[in-house]
Amino acid sequence: MLLKMAGPAAKFRLCFFVFGVVVSSLGYSAAQSSQDALYLRQLKSGFDDPNGFFLSWNDNDASPCKWKGVTCDVTGNVTAIDLSDGNIAGEFPAIACRLPALRNLSLAYNNVNGSIREEDLGRCETLEWLDLSQNILVGELPDFISKLTNLQYLDLSSNNFSGIIPPGFGNLPKLQVLSLHANLLNSTVPAYLGNLTSLVQLNLAWNPTITGTLPPELGNLINLENLWVAACSIGGKIPSELGNLLHLTNFDISQNQFTGSIPESIAKLKNVVQIELYSNKLSGPIPSAMGDLKALKRFDASSNMLNGSIPDGFGSLDLESLNLYENNLTGKIPPGLGSLASLTELKLFSNKLTGALPENLGRNCPLETLDLATNQLSGSLPPHLCRMKSLQVLSVFSNQFSGALPETLGSCTSLMRVRLGYNEFNGTVPESLWGLSHLSLLELRHNKFEGSISSSIAGAKNLSQLDITGNKFSGDMPEQIGELWNITEIIAGNNLFSGNLPRSLVNLLRLARLDLGNNQITGNLLTEIESWQQLTDLNLKNNKLIGSIPEALGSLPVLTYLDLSGNELSGSIPKELGNLKLNTFNVSDNRLSGPVPSVLENAAYEDSFLGNPGLCSVSQLNGIATCGSASRRRSTGWLMGCIFALAGIILIVGLAWFYRRYRNFDRAEGKDKNKNNKNKAFMDKSSWMLTSFHRLGFSEYEILDCLDEDNVIGTGGAGKVYKATLSNGETVAVKRLWSSGKSREEADFNDNGFKAEVDTLGKIRHKNIVKLWCCCAHRDSNLLVYEYMPNGSLGDLLHGPKASVLDWPIRYRIAVGAAQGLAYLHHDCVPAIAHRDVKSNNILLDGDFVAHVADFGLAKILQSCGRGTDSMSTIAGSYGYIAPEYAYTLKVNEKSDIYSFGVVMLELVTGRRPVDPAFGENKDLVKWVCTRIEKKNALEEILDPKLVGCFKEEMAMVLKVALLCTSALPINRPSMRRVVEMLQEANPLHKAKGSVKSGKLSPYYYEEPSVPDSP
Known part of the structure; x- marks a missing residue:
């Protein structure tokens, strides 16, 4: 309009002015872009870049807008920097705050270290998004954060920040996401966080030193959708004001110290999808009004002290997961749970529930886990538990269930774990149940089952534990049982089995426990048993076995329990049994004869030979005749005569020797006087x-x-x-x-x-x-x-001055042996023993390179002996092996042992030390492996190049086990017993059918069994 009204001269002047403004603007943008590039080059120079993240940052480029991780607006100004997961190391780049248009900055998943100073971050007033998570930052949280009034997203999680949450964190009016989880924050959750009314996510979990109570002011966060305050040390009651969070979808305050009852106001959370209250000290009933939470999918209040009944209203929800185990709940399981269409997980074990199960349970839902163990439930199992072919875990042991098993269980091909022990089930086991191909555990102990083991058991190729002790099973043990290549335990004692031992048992290379005691088995013991290299327990007591004890038993390297008592065995006791290191040994009540081997004449076995009239002993064992006692009486007179004759000769010779000795006594006394005085205190042998x-x-x-x-x-x-x-x-x-x-x-x-x-x-x-x-x-x-261990320690052989190249089969055998030793300490000792200083230097090797765990419990011994503890690695572990939670708890337990053993396995797989300057500053072997594990060719870089060849797949399998053991969260680490099982699956002498491809390698999550092996 102005151009139309203006004259020609005016139009020319106006166009010239606009052109000048545009040219000036373009010139300014180009200058600013060049200045931004200068700042970014300075930023790059402050980082170590071992993986070449900054290779695309060409110093000759005038504009940085095409550089990796850099985003610009239409005018060429840098608005975002994303250096996440670049494996870069250095301090926080203060120079980034000079970029005038910078709104987003992410340095997540790197090795940024040091602390954050006001001069570093205080200038970043334009920031809207700041992500410094998964680094190694230390010091206190910056109180001057309140200067960043435009912040909408702030993630400082998974660092080492300490101290309090400063007041400045309550003055961020636009903040929508605040993540401070997995740090070392202490003090309490401050009430001023309730000022952040725009907040959508509040994540404070995994700060174990945050104490106090949860402030009721958090109820002011009316826009909050996610509240995650798990695994702290917060106590007191759950504030009823949290019921005001009407937009809340995830409510997780698990693993704390909350007391009192679940507030009724929780029932106001109409949009909540997940409620996690497990592992607290909550008591009282579950509010019945929670049955009206129509959006609720997952509810976990396990491991508390809740009482009362399960609300009937839960049966009308669309639950996917219900975990209420380890409480004091009573009453019946709501019948409506049997009609749920989305239920995949129902865990109610260790309560006091009674009555029968809902008849329709499993009929209409993809049920995967049903764990009701250790209650007082009765009746029979519903017939439709596996109608959707999804059921993987069926655990109902220690109840009062009765009747026959549903035939439909035999067609449940998804089953992996079945635990039905300590009930009153009867009848025969469905024939096809024996041979389910995915089954790894079948436990039927202490019921009233009868019939025989079906030959279809040959199909259970993944079965590792078979426990059917204490039933009325009869007939012959089928030969097909020898086709269970993965089985480690066969426990079938206290039944009515007869016939000979299946000769196919010798094919079970992973067998660790064989218990067939208290049956009616006949015939000879198996002789070709050298394949039982993993066998630790052999119990064949109280059968009708005949013949001799095979010498091959003495060649089983890890056998510690041997009970052959109460049979009809004959012949002598093989001296080869003395090669074993037996905790329990019993051959009593047989027909054995001859002398007891001298190596077995041990006070620990004094009752092991009773009831064998033909046996004799040189050292007068309890209840055993003395060998050669009759001939000894006949020769007594002759011996006495010889003794008197020799006595006279010895007396004469002794007098002569004494005379010569006395002549030189003065000289000897003067020569040895200083030496005797020097060692008198220590070498006084009589003391x-x-x-x-x-x-x-x-x-x-x-x-x-x-x-x-x-x-x-x-x-x-x-x-x-x-x-x-x-x-x-x-x-x-x-x-x-x-x-x-x-x-x-x-x-x-x-x-x-x-x-x-x-x-x-x-x-x-x-x-x-x-x-x-x-x-x-x-x-x-x-x-x-x-x-004495002639081959020294594993650490010396791998990293010492005389290090030698151990091939993979030897390394694998060392890993399995050490794992078995630690599993014994954790699971078989009463009370259990935590080693507390597992490392390669404490794994000693005998002449055959068999691993022996050493120095266990020594820290405690030294402490009780008054030794100093400040400088002793055995109190807190050794650098490079210490589990990350030690920094939070200052305690070392069996989960810490498992982490340390995971580091040892990484040493075996990589050939590297647990700490090496080559890993970079503040990095150990675990972090080094984790930074490379997601790369395309991870295996080539991680596995020891001296070994990678035909055992690449097996090494990768052990690497996966090591990654599980070194999980940052203790709850994710498998038990040592499970570690042994997983390692046995990676035996290089028996390659698994599956293969691990070269390329990306990710650890998998392992969940511990929810209940112990026996009540």
């Missing part, structure tokens, strides 16, 4: 007390004579280790613990603690744990005498 845990062929005097500096083979924070070669040709390792330096009274007290701990260690018997022969105690010194 030492020996406690043995095995039958010894040496005395404490021999041990003391070997404590010479020439025999030292190692020195550490605990003391010195000596190699002692004894007169009987045996070699032992002697660990002399450092003197406490305490008073006599304190030393006596500490010695008592030392003896108490040693008594515990002395009872441990396992092939993969270093044997403690004995201990010798002195008023201020203690000696531990172990079996």
Whole structure:
């Protein structure tokens, strides 16, 4: 309009002005873009870039808009920088805040370190999005964050921030997402977070040192959709004001210390989809009004102290998952649960529920997990549990169920775990149930089942545990049982089985436990059993076995339990059994004859030979005749005569020797005087007390004579280790613990603690744990005498100055052996023992490279002996092996052992040390592997290049197990018993049918069984 009204001259001037403005603007944009590029080049120079993230950042480019991770607006100004997952390292780039148009900045999943200073972040006033998650930032949270008034998204999670949540965090009016989870924050959740009325997500979980209570002011967050405050240490009652969060869809305050009842106001959360209250101390009933939460899909209030009944209203919801296990709930399971169309998981175990199951349970829903164990439920199992062919876990043990099993279970091909023990089921097991191809555990123990094991069991190729003890099964054990290549346990005692032992049992290479005791099995013991290299328990007691005990039993390397009592075995006891390290050994009540092998004449086995009239013993075992007693009486007179004759000769020779010795006494006394004075306190042998845990062929005097500096083979924070070669040709390792330096009274007290701990260690018997022969105690010194390991430690062989290339089969055998030793400590010792310093240097190798776990529990021993603890790695573990939760809890338990063992497996797979400067600053082996695991050719970079070849698939399988064990969350780590099972699946001598392809390799999640193996 203006151009139409203006004259020609005016039109020219106006067009020229507009042209000038456009040219000026373009010139400004070009200049600003060039300035932005300069800032970004300075930003790049502040980072280490081992993976070449910045390769596209060409210094010759005038504009940075095509650089990787850089976004510009239409005028060429940099508005966003995304350097996430670049494996870059360095401090926070303060230079980025000079970019005038920067709105988004992400440095997530890197190694950004140091703390955040005001001069670094205070200038970033234009930021709307800031993501610094998954780094290694430290120090306190920045209080000046309130200057960033435009922030809508702030993620500082998974770092090492400490201290409080500053008041400035309550003054961010536009903030929609606040994520501070997985840090080291302490103090309490501040009430001023209730000022963030625009907030949609509040994530404070996994800060174990956040204490106090949850402030009711959080009820002001009327736009909040996600509240995640799990795994802190928050207590008190759940604020009823949280019922005002009408937009809330996810409510997770699990794994805290909340007390009191679930507030009735929770029923006002009409949009809530998931409620997680598990692992608190909540009591009282579940509010019945929660049955009106029509949007609710998942509810977990397990591991509390809730009582009352399950609300009937739950049966009218569209639940997918209901977890109420480990409470004090009573009453019946609501019948409506049987009509749910989306239910996949129902876990109600360890309550006091009664009555029958809903008749339609499983008919209309894709039920995957049904765990009702340890209740008082009765009646029969519903027939439609697996109608949708989805059921994987069926666990109802320790109830009062009765009747026959539904025939439909035999067609449930999805089943993986079946646990029906300790009920009153009867009848026969559906024939096809025996042979389900995905079944890994079938436990029917202590019921009233009858019939025989079907030959269809040959189809159960994935079966690892078969437990049918305490029933009325009869007939022959089928030969097809020898086709279960993956089975580790066959427990079928206390039944009515007859016939011979199936010869196909020798094909079971992974068998660890065979229990057929208290049956009517006849015939001979199997002889070709060298394949049972994993067998630890063999129980065939109280059968009708005949013939001799095979010598091959003595060649089973890890057998620790052997019970052949109550049979009709004959012949002699093979001396080869002395090669075994048996915790339990019993051959009583047979027809054995001949002498007991001398190596078995041990006080630990004094009742192991009773009821065999033909047996005799040299050392007068309990209830056993003495070998050669009659001939000994006939020769008594002759021996007495010889003794008197020799006595006279010895007396004459002795007098002559004494005379010559006395003549040189003065010279000898002067020569040895200084030496005797020097060692008098330590070598006063009469003051030492020996406690043995095995039958010894040496005395404490021999041990003391070997404590010479020439025999030292190692020195550490605990003391010195000596190699002692004894007169009987045996070699032992002697660990002399450092003197406490305490008073006599304190030393006596500490010695008592030392003896108490040693008594515990002395009872441990396992092939993969270093044997403690004995201990010798002195008023201020203690000696531990172990079996000697000629190949030293795994750490020395992998990384030491004389490191050698161990091939993969040897490394694999070491991993399995060490895992079996730790599993014994965790699962088979009562009470369980946490090693607390698992590392490759504490895994010793014998002459056959069999792994032996050493130094377990030593930190506790030393503590009880009054030793210093500040510098001892055994108190908190060793650098590179310490589980991440130690920083939060300052405690080490069996889950910490599992993490440390995962590091050992990574050492075996990669050939690298747990800590190496090549990994980069503040990185260990676990972090190094995790940064490479998602790459295209991960295996080629991670696996030890000296070994990768025909065992690549097996090494990758062990790598997966190691990644599971080194999970950051302890709950995600498998038990050591499960680790052993997974490692056995990676046996390089028996390749698995599946394969691991080269390329991306991701760890999988493993969930522990929800209930123990037995009530």
